[in-house]
Amino acid sequence: MHIRTLAALASAALIAAACVKVPYTGRKQLNVIPDKLMNGLGKQSYSGMLQGVTVKKKGSESAVLTRVGREISRVANKPDFDWQFAMIEDPALNAWCLPGGYIGFYTGILPVLKNEAGMAFVMGHEVGHATARHGSERLSQNLAVMGGLAGINLILSGNKKMNDQQRGIVMGALGLGAQYGVMLPFSRAHETEADVIGTMYMANAGYPPAEGIKVWERMAEQAGAQPPEFMSTHPAHDRRQANIREWLPQARKRYERNRIDRDTLETLWGR
Numbered sequence: 001m002h003i004r005t006l007a008a009l010a011s012a013a014l015i016a017a018a019c020v021k022v023p024y025t026g027r028k029q030l031n032v033i034p035d036k037l038m039n040g041l042g043k044q045s046y047s048g049m050l051q052g053v054t055v056k057k058k059g060s061e062s063a064v065l066t067r068v069g070r071e072i073s074r075v076a077n078k079p080d081f082d083w084q085f086a087m088i089e090d091p092a093l094n095a096w097c098l099p100g101g102y103i104g105f106y107t108g109i110l111p112v113l114k115n116e117a118g119m120a121f122v123m124g125h126e127v128g129h130a131t132a133r134h135g136s137e138r139l140s141q142n143l144a145v146m147g148g149l150a151g152i153n154l155i156l157s158g159n160k161k162m163n164d165q166q167r168g169i170v171m172g173a174l175g176l177g178a179q180y181g182v183m184l185p186f187s188r189a190h191e192t193e194a195d196v197i198g199t200m201y202m203a204n205a206g207y208p209p210a211e212g213i214k215v216w217e218r219m220a221e222q223a224g225a226q227p228p229e230f231m232s233t234h235p236a237h238d239r240r241q242a243n244i245r246e247w248l249p250q251a252r253k254r255y256e257r258n259r260i261d262r263d264t265l266e267t268l269w270g271r
């Protein structure tokens with residue numbers, strides 16, 4: 001890599017570090033990895049995640065996913081994101097959004113979502129992790145192991161294949177650790193923040209925000225029967241329900257202004 005490229009990356013990182021604020025919560029964060037690199041890692045990881053799985057391209061599940069995805073991505077207002085949505089045939093109770101707007105939902109989580117509004121909450125939550133740059137914050141902690149920004153850039157430019165350790169760290173930071181045997185749970189602060197952003201996104205998109213609390217109730221009911229993959233990385237349900245309740249009055253106002261003119265609480269999946 002040229003020294004000039006390195007210098008440009010370093011100054012980009014400094015500029016980013018100086019002025020990044022998290023949506024809605026207003027938390028200031030130290031962001032040392034440029035969005036361009038994170039979005040590139042997201043894109044690369046997305047194609048990896050879709051290898052060897054069945055992606056449902058037809059049918060009502062993927063149609064609803066695309067519809068909710070369009071609504072949430074519209075209010076997330078990230079022109080640099082290349083939004084993609086994949087409905088993956090898999091019993092896992094899981095969903096994710098990678099930096100750059102690459103979203104995966106597993107069919108196993110559908111009964112917990114139950115309806116379009118439930119899906120909008122979980123998508124808002126996952127998109128919230130991406131727009132609040134939580135992956136970037138977590139990867140920053142392991143940047144040295146990656147060989148710094150230059151290391152990430154080399155991996156992205158295809159000069160070097162990711163080794164297992166690097167792959168584990170990237171995947172873990174992006175929230176895909178369970179699939180790669182590296183658990184890096186999002187901190188309670190990141191989860192709380194993603195719930196707040198998700199509640200605001202769904203309300204701004206016109207979905208009833210109280211459904212977010214119901215999703216966590218249904219998630220708690222499912223916990224006994226299902227492998228707790230999605231839940232083990234998330235804090236206690238009653239705590240997150242209380243957190244969402246605090247933000248509900250503000251979310252309701254947004255919802256009333258933007259509400260979708262059809263029933264988004266109609267049961268689509270599960271009982």
Ligand SMILES: [Zn+2]
Pocket residue numbers: 125129186191194234
């Ligand atoms: Zn989360």
